[in-house]
Amino acid sequence: MKIFKTFILNCLNFLKIPELKLPKEAIEEFDTLYNDFVSEGKGDFFEYKSSYPKYLFLNYLIENKTVLVHGSNHSDIKIFEPRDSTLFTGKPVKAVFASSDGVWSMFFAVIKRSGYRGTIRNACFTNKTKNGIKRYYFFSVNEEYKNEPWTDGTIYILPKPFFKQGGVNDEWICEMEVKPLAKLSVTPKDFIFLDQVNYHNEKDSTIKTFVKAVVLNRK
Template sequence: MKALLVSILLCRMSPIVYSKQEVRDYEELISQLKNNNILHYSLPYPKSRFLNYLALTGLYVFHGSNHKKIDRFEPRQQTLFNNEVTKAVFASADPNWSIFYAVLDRTKIVGSFRNGCVSSNGKRYHYYSLNASTQKNNPWTDGMLYILPKHSFERADQGKTYFDEWISHEPVAPIAKLNVSIEDFYFMDKVATHKDNESLVKTWLLYKARLLLSGLGLTK
């Protein structure tokens, strides 16, 4: 039932088919991942395609930030998806979710913002919603996507349908990093607007309807 609700209420990224040349180009770029260096991306494909290919290797997780010069991530007290407090480094196996945190300017947030990436049956589903006051602030900026070693992390939730949060209770040094901007956020056209006083459940239930109405020039 949980998997069915997720597939109905949230948005899924369309499957990507990679050409042989594209794969060769990505493998060449992957060979440059080392020493927390900045990847100089000049390939003719969207960065989101490369990052999703990188995620398919199963070797990396991702952390997005407005801060561009992080050499080492230290565990700090944060709240998991289930409101449990833990002291850890957070990351996701889905780069698209992490890019959201890289390009959302946290200084422009007024009130609440809601988002998530849920994995179910080998597929990932997303939702992104900001309140109206934050939307008016044009809260987007350039940021950095950090590529981290997956073996240093464990899944925060062990269920079959789970939030794609990964945590490490030990410090983690990035393998490499990539500059990203709002143009690299695959779900930019899937950011809805919610009301400050509504419940999280209502935000979930109305998410796709709001996207549809927004596309029609209407609001709900």
């Protein structure tokens, strides 16, 4: 079954990120940032002092520390409170949401929600291999929305022990209030798939949008 899953994911036209393979210098920088600004749990912004992309830092923390991430346009959240929403599978739930994927959360941090019209369609899947975790994505926004859909945002780093898995592997939920450990400013340029986001017709179903983009490789 695992071999079949890997074959299907690799054959489809997902946006893909390979397993983490970081140089020693990057690991040392990321560990220093974590120890200096995240581990104490003050919930403050910190200066990102690294030349490596922010998504690598976030995925490194997720894979090696007990943290999850949440992306938002809002920079002043001090406490996350459970809200009515739905899991990726459509099941209703009242919870705080987080992700075990830095890129997926970054998409939600930089997609401009204020004034946006239409649906935001997306997916994130991961596959464990002998070399780590390979990541697969799909992102699509309304083709009729003519305003600038991107903005600066914030990634909140959250304590993983308070969460349980949601509808898919990289979706996590907590049914009580959660205080962020730290927060990181991000811009649309930090989202590595900014120029590869699909555009969909609102009249099309989500399944049709997915098939056109991932199976037929058509925007």
